[in-house]
Amino acid sequence: MTIAYVTLKVEPGKENEVAREIVKIEGVSEAAWTYGFCDILFKLGVESVEELDKVVLKKIRTIAGVRSSETMIVSPIPIWSSRSPRQTARKSRPRRRRGR
Secondary structure (H helix, E strand, C coil), X not given: XXXXXXXXXXXXXXXXXXXHHHCCCCCEEEEEECCCCCCEEEXXXXXXXXXXXXXXXXXXXXXXXXXXEEEEEECCCCHHXXXXXXXXXXHHCCCCCCCC
């Protein structure tokens, strides 16, 4: 599975229409409005980089109102690998209350 985050710049006033089309795309699992360098951010899961290329070029960039897009393919960082074994063990066990 290839996971990517895609940011979109959208023509003013077209945000709702673009968002409605984005959430219809198979593989979009999260979407959010943003403030700053882009207008919409969403997470996309596809089977391959080739499929990602097709979705971005033929579906996303052809939506009326999309000015530009940026796609970031990601490789998740396993949380357990960034913590010491002691931290991982402590986080995984529920705490017991004293006095019981």
